[in-house]
Amino acid sequence: MENVKALMVEMQQILIKTKGVKRYCEDSIFGAMGSKPIKIITGFRRSGKSFLSKQIALRLINEGVYKLENIMYLNFEHYQLREFNDPESLDNVFKIFKRDIADTDAKLLLIFDEIQNVKNWDVFIRTIYEMYGEEIEIILTGSNSELLSSEIGSNLAGRFIEFELLPFSFKEYLKYFDVEIKNATDFLRKKEIIYRHFNQYRSTGGLPEICSVSDESAKYSYLQGIVSKVILDDIIERFKIKSPDTIEKILYFLNLNIGNIVSFTKLQSYLEKMNAAINSDTVISYVNSIIKTFTLFEVNRFDWKQGRIFETSKKFYSIDTGITNSFDHTTRNHSKLLENIVFLELCRRNVTVYFGGLKSGKEIDFVAKNRSGSNFDKYQVTEKLTEENKKREMESFLTEDEILKNGINYLLELDCEEEVINLKGNEITRKNLIKWLLNV
Numbered sequence: 001m002e003n004v005k006a007l008m009v010e011m012q013q014i015l016i017k018t019k020g021v022k023r024y025c026e027d028s029i030f031g032a033m034g035s036k037p038i039k040i041i042t043g044f045r046r047s048g049k050s051f052l053s054k055q056i057a058l059r060l061i062n063e064g065v066y067k068l069e070n071i072m073y074l075n076f077e078h079y080q081l082r083e084f085n086d087p088e089s090l091d092n093v094f095k096i097f098k099r100d101i102a103d104t105d106a107k108l109l110l111i112f113d114e115i116q117n118v119k120n121w122d123v124f125i126r127t128i129y130e131m132y133g134e135e136i137e138i139i140l141t142g143s144n145s146e147l148l149s150s151e152i153g154s155n156l157a158g159r160f161i162e163f164e165l166l167p168f169s170f171k172e173y174l175k176y177f178d179v180e181i182k183n184a185t186d187f188l189r190k191k192e193i194i195y196r197h198f199n200q201y202r203s204t205g206g207l208p209e210i211c212s213v214s215d216e217s218a219k220y221s222y223l224q225g226i227v228s229k230v231i232l233d234d235i236i237e238r239f240k241i242k243s244p245d246t247i248e249k250i251l252y253f254l255n256l257n258i259g260n261i262v263s264f265t266k267l268q269s270y271l272e273k274m275n276a277a278i279n280s281d282t283v284i285s286y287v288n289s290i291i292k293t294f295t296l297f298e299v300n301r302f303d304w305k306q307g308r309i310f311e312t313s314k315k316f317y318s319i320d321t322g323i324t325n326s327f328d329h330t331t332r333n334h335s336k337l338l339e340n341i342v343f344l345e346l347c348r349r350n351v352t353v354y355f356g357g358l359k360s361g362k363e364i365d366f367v368a369k370n371r372s373g374s375n376f377d378k379y380q381v382t383e384k385l386t387e388e389n390k391k392r393e394m395e396s397f398l399t400e401d402e403i404l405k406n407g408i409n410y411l412l413e414l415d416c417e418e419e420v421i422n423l424k425g426n427e428i429t430r431k432n433l434i435k436w437l438l439n440v
Contacts, residue, residue: 205322
C-alpha cells in the first residue's frame with residue numbers, strides 16, 4: 001500500500017499546479033460545495049472532467065475551505081489503481097488516507113475520477129456517505145451516463161447533484177488562446193482572429209486537448225483515436241455489443257446526418273445496404289448505447305399543433321463538431337455544423353431543446369424553453385441569408401400559437417448586419433452567430 005500512499009501525495013501536489021481555462025459550469029459546482037449531496041460531473045471522454053474537479057479543489061484550497069492534505073484525489077484510469085476495483089479495496093485506500101495523510105480534525109474532500117471503472121463503486125460511496133456524514137464531501141466524475149444513472153437510481157437516489165460537462169464553448173476556446181472578448185468593441189477590434197479561430201473550432205471542435213495540437217492531420221488522428229476508444233471501450237465492451245462493425249456504421253450514418261430528421265426505419269434501411277442488417281429493436285438498442293456515452297444527443301420534435309412530443313421523429317447532434325468531421329472531413333455541411341454548435345451552446349445555457357413543427361407546416365431549427373421560465377425562444381441557424389433562402393428561413397418563425405407568443409425569435413447568421421425584422425407582426429432578431437456565442 002506504500003505505492004498508493006505515495007500516489008495520493010503525488011496527486012495532491014498535482015492539484016496545486018492546476019492551471020487552465022475556467023469552465024462554464026465551474027461556478028455552479030463551486031456554489032454547491034459545502035452542501036451534503038454528492039457532486040457528480042459527467043460527460044464525454046476528454047471533455048475536461050478531471051481538470052474541472054482538480055480546478056474546483058484548488059479553488060477550495062485557495063479560499064481556505066480545505067487543507068491540501070485533506071483532499072484525496074484518485075483517478076481510476078491510473079495504472080497503479082487498477083487492482084483497487086471493488087468496495088473493499090477502496091475502503092482500505094480510504095483508511096490509509098485518513099490514518100497517514102489527512103488531518104482528521106477537519107473536513108475531508110474525496111474526489112473519485114472516472115469512478116465507473118470500479119465495480120460496485122456505488123456500494124462504497126453510499127457506505128462512507130452514510131457513515132461519515134458531515135465529516136466528508138464527495139465529488140465523482142464519470143464518462144458513461146447509463147452506468148451512473150442505473151447505479152445512482154438504485155443506491156444513491158436523492159443523495160447527489162449532477163453536472164454535465166460539454167467540450168469547450170467557443171468563448172472558452174478563445175480563452176485557451178488568450179483571446180478575451182468583453183464587449184462589442186473588443187469583437188470589432190479582434191474580428192479577424194476571432195473568425196480564424198472559429199473556422200478551426202467548427203472544423204476540429206472543442207475537446208480541450210485538441211487545442212494543443214497544431215498540425216491539422218494530427219488533430220484528426222487524435223479525434224479518430226478518441227472515437228476508436230469510445231467505440232471499443234465505452235460502447236462495445238461496456239454494453240456487450242455483438243456486432244462492433246454495425247456500431248461504427250451507425251455512428252458514421254448519424255454523424256453524416258447531423259441536424260436531419262432521422263427515423264429508425266431509414267437507419268435500418270441504410271444498414272441493410274451496408275450488409276449490416278439487424279432487427280429494429282437492436283437498432284434502437286445500439287443507438288441508445290451510443291447516446292449513453294455522451295457521443296450523440298437525441299432531440300425530439302415538439303408539434304405545437306398537436307401539443308405533444310413526437311418521439312418517433314428525431315434529430316441527432318454530436319458532442320463535438322470535430323468528432324463529426326473525423327468520420328468524413330472532406331465533405332462538410334457547414335450550416336449543419338453551425339446548427340450543432342448552437343445546439344451545444346443552448347445545452348450549456350441550461351435550456352430544454354426541441355426542434356419545432358409549426359402550424360404553418362414549417363420546421364424551426366430549435367425551440368428552447370428556459371428551465372426557470374415559461375417562455376419558448378425560437379432559433380433558426382443559417383450560414384448566410386440570401387435571396388434564395390430568405391423566404392424559407394424567415395417563414396419558419398411564422399406562428400399563431402399562443403404558447404410561443406412571448407418568446408424571442410433569433411435568426412443566427414455567421415456574419416450579418418444585426419437588426420430587428422418585422423414579418424407579418426412577428427419580430428425577428430437577426431444576430432451574428434459568433435457574437436451570440438460570446439454574449440456580446
